[in-house]
Every structure is written in structure tokens, then in C-alpha cells.
Amino acid sequence: MISRFTMAEQNSLPKVSVYLITLNEGRHLDEVLSSVKGADEVVLVDSGSTDDTLDIAEKHGARIIHQQWLGYAKQKAFALEQCQNDWVINLDGDEVLPDGAFETIQHRIAKGDINGIYLAHDDIFMGHSLPGHRHHRFRRVYRKSKSHWNTSTKVHEHIEVEPPLTHLPIDVKHYGYDSAHGYMDKLNKYSLLKAKQREERGRHCSLARVLLIFPLMFIKFYFIRRMFLAGWRGFIKANIDAFHFFLTEAKLYERAYRRKRGDDVEKSER
Incomplete structure (x- = not known):
């Protein structure tokens, strides 16, 4: 997508802030920040990066704010409040806008x-896009x-x-799922947060869900979300996504089982 607007037109456009929350996002951050060149400000809220995240942010002129981790939703809420303009774009440290977007x-x-705009994800898995998987839309501009x-949510804010x-x-290039190893690491963490969130909301473990969740979610991802169009990559991704849901149910069951036996649940998860 190439910009087709004159300099005079661009100078008359509304000011937009871009905000991100980061922790060791140096791998893709240069590409991310390059894709929002022209933003009135870039606000980067960092929770303790030890890689080159901050150096890259400084190179792009971002306003860096250090904030101890508050949780996904609260961290983003904090970052939003730091923005000076009414119109904002929220990106993760592994999400890149296409040229001209x-x-x-x-x-x-x-x-x-309008008050907001939906954009779509172009998920990168094993180095390439997933055909047929760009239908899911996100509120990224508002x-x-x-x-x-x-x-109130712990995950999937x-x-x-x-x-x-x-x-x-506009398809936002998303590198967050790129490798099976990195993706599984994320989903392992997310599944525990989801299990705790479900407990807090009074939802208990169901053995029927433990038995059925994996095949049902595999069908959803592989066929309904058309991951089969990506060949073996799609088959692998659908299995990983389905396993994420199974893992959430398994951890919910484990927490209830350990609590019933009088075990220290939190200690077992460290």
C-alpha cells in the first residue's frame, strides 16, 4: 500500500498518537516504528526491557515511559492515558502497518x-502469512x-x-505467532492466566470440556477459519491453537484438584 496523498494534504490531517507496551521487543520494533512514521507522537511504555528495545525506540524519537508490569489491560490503559492526542493507534511490538496505511x-x-476503525491481522507463522486467516478484525484505531x-481481564484484553x-x-503484519516454539511459550503463559480468570468469574472445571475442547477447537481453526489453506503449516497452527484451549481446561482442572487435596496451588505453578 503506497501513500497517494500530497504533502499539503498530509499536513492538514489530524494528529495521531501511536502507543505500545513493550518488554524485550527489539526483534521487530524497528520495522514496527518505521511503519508509523509521520505520527505526531509515539508513546512506548516499557516494563523492563534488557535487549535493544529502548535504543530502537530512542532512534525513532519515541517518548519512553518506564512502568512496572500491571497486567495486559491495565498496562495498555496506562499507556493510553499518556497519549496527548485524541486519535490513537495501538500496536504491539510485533505488529507492522503496511506501506501507506x-x-x-x-x-x-x-x-x-467515526470513533474507531477495525484493522485485520496478517498472521505470520513459520516465516509466511497464513492464507485465509485474515478475517479476524481488531479495534486498533480510536x-x-x-x-x-x-x-477486568487478565489476558486477551x-x-x-x-x-x-x-x-x-488494511492487514497488520503480525509476527507474534511466527515460530512454533515462541508461540507455544506465549500460549502456555496465557492458558494459566485464562484459567485464573475463569476461576475468578466463578466458572468451574468441566470434564466434558476437558474431553471435547481439543477436537472442537481444532475443527474451528482448521476448517471454519480455513487454516487448511496453509497446508501443513495450517495443520500445525490449528493443533497448537486447539491445544491452547485444552491446556486452559487442564490447568483449571489441576487447580481445583490440588485445592481439594489441600495443596498450595500458587506454589505448584511457580
């Missing part, structure tokens, strides 16, 4: 008739004054945006 977004919000993060919203045909 930033200007396209600016021109759409300049019409003044008015700060019309939005708030739901801070989401932002509430007052309507109206629209979507643009």
Missing part, C-alpha cells in the same frame, strides 16, 4: 464521522475520549469503543 488511516478519521480498556466504527482493508 498510516496516511490512509489519517484520511479516514479526518472525515469526522478516539481516546470515546474509549476505555476493560481492565480488549478495548471498548463507542460507536460508530468502521473498518479499512
Whole structure:
């Protein structure tokens, strides 16, 4: 996607802040920040990176704020509050806008008739896109004054945006799932957070879910979300995604089982 707007048009566009939360995101951060060149400000809230994340952020002129980890939703809510402009774009440290997308977004919000925009993910797995897997849309662009993060969730955080919203045909390149090893590490952590969240909401372990969740979710990912179009990569990704749901149920069962036996549940998970 190549920018097709004149310099005069771009200078008249609304100011936009870009914000990210980071922890050792140096691998892709240079590409991420290059993709939002032209933003009025870039706010980067870091929770203790030890790689070259901060050096890259400084090179791109980002405003760096150090904040001890608060949890996914609360960390993003904190970062949003640091933004000076009403219109914001939220990206993770492994998400890259395609060429010209930033200007396209600016021109759409300049019409003044919306509070937010959905964008789609182009998930990279084993070095390449996953065909047929770009339908899932995310709220990534919105008015700060019309939005708030739901801070009651531990994982898979989401932002509430007052309507109206629209979507643009922009696929955000997402490297977060690139390797099977790295993806499994993430999902292992997320599954425990999800299990704890379900406990807090009064949802208990179901042996039926333990038995059925894996095959049902595999069918969902492989066939309904069309991962079969990616060949063996899609088959592997669908199995990993299904296993994530099984692992959540397994950890929920384990926590209930250990608690019933009088074990120290939190100690067993360290």
C-alpha cells in the first residue's frame, strides 16, 4: 500500500498518537516504528526491557515511559492515558502497518464521522502469512475520549469503543505467532492466566470440556477459519491453537484438584 496523498494534504490531517507496551521487543520494533512514521507522537511504555528495545525506540524519537508490569489491560490503559492526542493507534511490538496505511488511516478519521476503525491481522507463522486467516478484525484505531480498556481481564484484553466504527482493508503484519516454539511459550503463559480468570468469574472445571475442547477447537481453526489453506503449516497452527484451549481446561482442572487435596496451588505453578 503506497501513500497517494500530497504533502499539503498530509499536513492538514489530524494528529495521531501511536502507543505500545513493550518488554524485550527489539526483534521487530524497528520495522514496527518505521511503519508509523509521520505520527505526531509515539508513546512506548516499557516494563523492563534488557535487549535493544529502548535504543530502537530512542532512534525513532519515541517518548519512553518506564512502568512496572500491571497486567495486559491495565498496562495498555496506562499507556493510553499518556497519549496527548485524541486519535490513537495501538500496536504491539510485533505488529507492522503496511506501506501507506498510516496516511490512509489519517484520511479516514479526518472525515469526522467515526470513533474507531477495525484493522485485520496478517498472521505470520513459520516465516509466511497464513492464507485465509485474515478475517479476524481488531479495534486498533480510536478516539481516546470515546474509549476505555476493560481492565477486568487478565489476558486477551480488549478495548471498548463507542460507536460508530468502521473498518479499512488494511492487514497488520503480525509476527507474534511466527515460530512454533515462541508461540507455544506465549500460549502456555496465557492458558494459566485464562484459567485464573475463569476461576475468578466463578466458572468451574468441566470434564466434558476437558474431553471435547481439543477436537472442537481444532475443527474451528482448521476448517471454519480455513487454516487448511496453509497446508501443513495450517495443520500445525490449528493443533497448537486447539491445544491452547485444552491446556486452559487442564490447568483449571489441576487447580481445583490440588485445592481439594489441600495443596498450595500458587506454589505448584511457580
